[in-house]
Amino acid sequence: xxxxxxxxxxxxxxxxxxxxxxxxxxxxxxxxxxxxxxxxxxxxxxxxxxxxxxxxxxxxxxxxxxxxxxxxxxxxxxxxxxxxxxxxxxxxxxxxxxxxxxxxxxxxxxxxxxxxxxxxxxxxxxxxxxxxxxxxxxxxxxxxxxxxxxxxxxxxxxxxxxxxxxxxxxxxxxxxxxxxxxxxxxxxxxxxxxxxxxxxxxxxxxxxxxxxxxxxxxxxxxxxxxxxxxxxxxxxxxxxxxxxxxxxxxxxxxxxxxxxxxxxxxxxxxxxxxxxxxxxxxxxxxxxxxxxxxxxxxxxxxxxxxxxxxxxxxxxxxxxxxxxxxxxxxxxxxxxxxxxxxxxxxxxxxxxxxxxxxxxxxxxxxxxxxxxxxxxxxxxxxxxxxxxxxxxxxxxxxxxxxxxxxxxxxxxxxxxxxxxxxxx
Amino acid sequence: xxxxxxxxxxxxxxxxxxxxxxxxxxxxxxxxxxxxxxxxxxxxxxxxxxxxxxxxxxxxxxxxxxxxxxxxxxxxxxxxxxxxxxxxxxxxxxxxxxxxxxxxxxxxxxxxxxxxxxxxxxxxxxxxxxxxxxxxxxxxxxxxxxxxxxxxxxxxxxxxxxxxxxxxxxxxxxxxxxxxxxxxxxxxxxxxxxxxxxxxxxxxxxxxxxxxxxxxxxxxxxxxxxxxxxxxxxxxxxx
Ligand SMILES: Nc1ncnc2c1ncn2[C@@H]1O[C@H](COP(=O)(O)OP(=O)(O)O)[C@@H](O)[C@H]1O
Ligand SMILES: [Mg+2]
Numbered sequence: 001x002x003x004x005x006x007x008x009x010x011x012x013x014x015x016x017x018x019x020x021x022x023x024x025x026x027x028x029x030x031x032x033x034x035x036x037x038x039x040x041x042x043x044x045x046x047x048x049x050x051x052x053x054x055x056x057x058x059x060x061x062x063x064x065x066x067x068x069x070x071x072x073x074x075x076x077x078x079x080x081x082x083x084x085x086x087x088x089x090x091x092x093x094x095x096x097x098x099x100x101x102x103x104x105x106x107x108x109x110x111x112x113x114x115x116x117x118x119x120x121x122x123x124x125x126x127x128x129x130x131x132x133x134x135x136x137x138x139x140x141x142x143x144x145x146x147x148x149x150x151x152x153x154x155x156x157x158x159x160x161x162x163x164x165x166x167x168x169x170x171x172x173x174x175x176x177x178x179x180x181x182x183x184x185x186x187x188x189x190x191x192x193x194x195x196x197x198x199x200x201x202x203x204x205x206x207x208x209x210x211x212x213x214x215x216x217x218x219x220x221x222x223x224x225x226x227x228x229x230x231x232x233x234x235x236x237x238x239x240x241x242x243x244x245x246x247x248x249x250x251x252x253x254x255x256x257x258x259x260x261x262x263x264x265x266x267x268x269x270x271x272x273x274x275x276x277x278x279x280x281x282x283x284x285x286x287x288x289x290x291x292x293x294x295x296x297x298x299x300x301x302x303x304x305x306x307x308x309x310x311x312x313x314x315x316x317x318x319x320x321x322x323x324x325x326x327x328x329x330x331x332x333x334x335x336x337x338x339x340x341x342x343x344x345x346x347x348x349x350x351x352x353x354x355x356x357x358x359x360x361x362x363x364x365x366x367x368x369x370x371x372x373x374x375x376x377x378x379x380x381x382x383x384x385x386x387x388x389x390x391x392x393x394x395x396x397x398x399x400x401x402x403x404x405x406x407x408x409x410x411x412x413x414x415x416x417x418x419x420x421x422x423x424x
Numbered sequence: 425x426x427x428x429x430x431x432x433x434x435x436x437x438x439x440x441x442x443x444x445x446x447x448x449x450x451x452x453x454x455x456x457x458x459x460x461x462x463x464x465x466x467x468x469x470x471x472x473x474x475x476x477x478x479x480x481x482x483x484x485x486x487x488x489x490x491x492x493x494x495x496x497x498x499x500x501x502x503x504x505x506x507x508x509x510x511x512x513x514x515x516x517x518x519x520x521x522x523x524x525x526x527x528x529x530x531x532x533x534x535x536x537x538x539x540x541x542x543x544x545x546x547x548x549x550x551x552x553x554x555x556x557x558x559x560x561x562x563x564x565x566x567x568x569x570x571x572x573x574x575x576x577x578x579x580x581x582x583x584x585x586x587x588x589x590x591x592x593x594x595x596x597x598x599x600x601x602x603x604x605x606x607x608x609x610x611x612x613x614x615x616x617x618x619x620x621x622x623x624x625x626x627x628x629x630x631x632x633x634x635x636x637x638x639x640x641x642x643x644x645x646x647x648x649x650x651x652x653x654x655x656x657x658x659x660x661x662x663x
Pocket of ligand 1: 411437440442460461462464465466467468469
């Protein structure tokens with residue numbers, strides 16, 4: 001048993017090197033940071049939710065309905081066009097048509113219309129629209145109660161239970177379709193939550209691949225042989241970038257194909273649930289089922305993100321001395337990647353303080369992560385600018401790598417991790 | 425014209441002065457050896473001659489080409505074998521030679537001839553079809569040495585060419601270097617093995633602490649320091 005503990009002790013000492021500890025501590029820091037930002041983010045979910053009401057009926061019944069909404073913790077704004085335009089973020093708009101009260105009074109089912117206007121696909125913004133679906137219950141209850149008070153005939157039980165038909169619609173990126181709101185939200189969420197996973201994996205894998213390859217060439221000294229050969233130094237950098245970009249393109253294509261069929265499956269599952277009032281087709285019309293150009297634009301943004309990561313990774317690989325330290329050398333990239341991946345999944349970037357947004361936008365990968373959201377909202381300009389910015393960062397780091405390669409820095413630069421190492 | 429001329433070479437890594445003003449010349453067809461203990465500055469000097477490190481000060485010329493101005497041109501005249509180098513492990517020996525020939529030689533036919541020559545020089549025979557990751561240290565070293573000389577560089581720079589080789593392999597490598605030098609190739613080699621350089625080189629510079637302590641033929645060094653071998657020479661002058 002003593003020998004066992006001796007061995008365990010040795011293993012722990014061997015495993016707990018700076019190469020392992022540094023990335024671990026760094027990941028902890030990122031999560032702490034994100035936690036801090038989260039705790040500062042506005043009101044908690046489940047609080048009172050705004051709903052814009054357009055009462056075209058103005059009957060005692062519609063008055064009851066509006067009052068009932070307030071009781072359901074929905075913050076009612078009587079709609080004037082100006083309010084809708086001014087309010088940022090997503091909107092839930094309830095329209096009570098003229099003649100609503102009259103129809104109900106005649107014992108006929110009446111319609112109300114609930115429209116979700118999606119302008120922010122941040123996690124909280126989407127969740128808050130979902131909350132506005134509480135309106136449906138509240139309206140039906142208000143009307144039923146109203147009818148019961150009028151001593152409506154008990155024979156009309158089905159009518160009493162469902163006196164109101166809710167017509168749902170979603171407006172997004174200039175498109176408007178009658179689709180069930182809850183299912184649409186689910187679909188949008190699945191799109192914008194799943195894409196970043198793919199992007200995160202592809203970028204991280206490609207970057208690690210390059211850091212490892214540069215570090216391995218340094219360790220094996222195959223790099224020294226190439227550096228002393230008649231090949232131009234810039235050619236070495238460009239070749240490494242091109243080759244790794246090609247492999248990364250393969251990764252991306254594979255993931256995208258997988259993703260598309262996955263998304264197809266997800267939206268296919270949606271269809272039956274929605275079949276009664278809205279078949280699957282309107283999702284495509286809304287631009288929610290991504291079209292081929294949409295995919296292409298996202299793929300371009302992801303590719304730009306990958307190129308950025310590759311050029312940064314070459315520089316990080318230069319700083320790594322050998323394959324063993326390559327892991328630690330990738331840490332800075334991984335931190336940026338995690339930060340720009342996780343934060344938009346947890347926090348509404350559009351509603352964040354300017355400083356936080358600036359920080360996020362400065363990380364080139366954020367643009368790739370948010371590209372799916374922008375494409376869904378038809379904000380193509382934002383995607384284009386993001387691609388340009390990423391291209392700029394890519395060129396800057398490619399130039400830096402080329403510069404490091406052109407002199408002796410590629411061999412002499414390194415992280416000074418000695419500071420961390422326990423004295424031998 | 426000298427194959428290599430080094431004048432007042434100084435190399436600093438930050439605060440550490442690894443090479444403290446050394447000078448020597450290598451003639452065409454000569455095998456010139458830098459010997460000295462670990463940390464003497466041999467590899468540093470060779471890397472600077474191979475154009476992959478920059479001198480802190482001093483002048484270097486490869487066949488009259490100044491390495492500060494004409495490093496790119498000089499690279500087509502020289503070839504460098506790093507200390508303890510590896511090769512691309514997933515390639516076979518033959519694939520590796522083809523790849524490197526493509527890098528050093530533009531003409532396809534000549535590249536083919538280079539590969540054949542290197543395959544012969546490596547002495548690896550059918551093992552050249554195997555992946556490099558299955559090679560022993562000695563096999564890799566011979567493959568890399570064959571690579572270094574296959575394109576007939578005018579100056580070959582070999583850092584510890586025989587370190588880690590067994591006796592037979594080391595003898596083979598020394599024979600190869602001597603034969604190529606007889607054919608006119610110039611060599612700058614380093615070694616911490618003082619006995620081997622007696623057989624390997626025409627002239628020897630003894631390097632310690634970044635300075636050349638003495639430089640002569642092995643016979644001349646032994647005679648002047650009345651020593652039986654270079655190890656004794658080193659012990660005498662290092663005191
Ligand atoms: N890249 C480097 N950075 C800092 N110091 C170095 C570097 N390379 C070598 N040195 C130092 O320079 C000195 C000479 O090293 P080197 O030229 O490798 O000696 P040798 O090849 O004779 O054993 C040693 O003290 C070594 O630690
Ligand atoms: Mg050395």
